[in-house]
Amino acid sequence: MNFVRFISGAFLLLMAGVLSAAELPVQNYHNARVIFESNAETDEYVLALGSYKKIAGSWRVDRQQRLSGTLARYTLELPEGHSASNGFDFYLDQLQNFNFRELFHCKSRDCGTSNSWANNHFKLQMLYGLDQFQQYGAYEVTTADEKPFYVALYAVQRGNKRVYVQLDVLHVDKIIELGIASSPESIIKSLETNGYYVFPDLVAEDAQGSTNIQIKQAHLQALIDALTQKVDWRLALVGHDYAPVPLAQQQKDSLLYAAQLKAALQEKGIVAARITTYGIGSLAPAGRGDRSARVEVVKVND
CATH class of the missing domain: 3.40.1000 (Protein Transport Mog1p; Chain A)
Incomplete structure (x- = not known):
């Protein structure tokens, strides 16, 4: 070969x-x-x-x-x-x-x-x-x-x-602008098996230099569909940031990423009490891969 x-x-x-x-x-x-x-x-x-x-x-x-x-x-x-x-x-x-x-x-x-x-x-x-x-x-x-x-x-x-x-x-040969979403069943399997799901399409900085995440509707709706099937689940949204800035700034920015995803879920009807947010900056490098930042959806066990 x-x-x-x-x-x-x-x-x-x-x-x-x-x-x-x-x-x-x-x-x-x-x-x-x-x-x-x-x-x-x-x-x-x-x-x-x-x-x-x-x-x-x-x-x-x-x-x-x-x-x-x-x-x-x-x-x-x-x-x-x-x-x-x-x-x-x-x-x-x-x-x-x-x-x-x-x-x-x-x-x-x-x-x-x-x-x-x-x-x-x-x-x-x-x-x-x-x-x-x-x-x-x-x-x-x-x-x-x-x-x-x-x-x-x-x-x-x-x-x-x-x-x-x-x-x-x-x-x-070209980026899929709308994104290709995981099935709700695949998201549920990831949360049940691994305890977390990495939300796709994270963008750390926009054209104006502001930090935010790009939330494609296909990915958001798939996560909402999964949460609709599991109404008793509680989640933690954990932001990560690997920018070459002090840890305090990384943590501030990564918390913002998590908060943005929470706000998007709330706008679609997910109850805020089901979701907590955290920003840990670069303190968890495992799983970073080629990403400069990410948000993980973590299943919280009661």
Whole structure:
């Protein structure tokens, strides 16, 4: 396999079998056979953000986003005895090493029919397998490049026990102005599993030099939908700031970021008593990644 240009040559020499996934380094599954691969520009990639459901007599995803950019596609057959979950988790674990956000995830029959994913969505008949042994996820990966990567990952077991994994990695050629929101279910899962959710699209300074956060309505509404499902949850909004200024100023600015998000939630009907705000400046560098600032939504346990 060709090595990618995204990370340094010295590090690449340590990594055998790296898929050249639109310059995002992805380690290949050990002993997997690459059935199909391509790398090309596209102006019409459909990123599925929901399950396949029967709508007006035909199977369709209930939520999707059309994107353009450089698309790398890989179809792999796993070694005998390896499950669809093994393959899916292998690639998902690698994505979690980056600044990573789950947009949507489904498993088994909750995804709809495997036939729809194979023939309607990916248009690869070999991906048609057993509905109960399938898994799909859509993810956003951000790097130092301002344009993110979007990853679609699908794994399935066929009736003959063969297991296939489909990996699509798209490096977009333009910023999605409205943002691509995580599903409310993905936000809830992050809060339940990790205890926190990083609110996307943080901007530390506007054109006038004022500190604020850019709150895209798609992300705000997804968080509101999650909170509407979990009416008994209380949250802490924790602001972080890594600007080269004294800690006191970082803490002041980061508290402002958290307060701005709280105000936006209140305007949409979320009760203020459910939310507390904190500003800790640069005191929690873990998880910073390439961000200069961020707000974390933290689930508060009573």
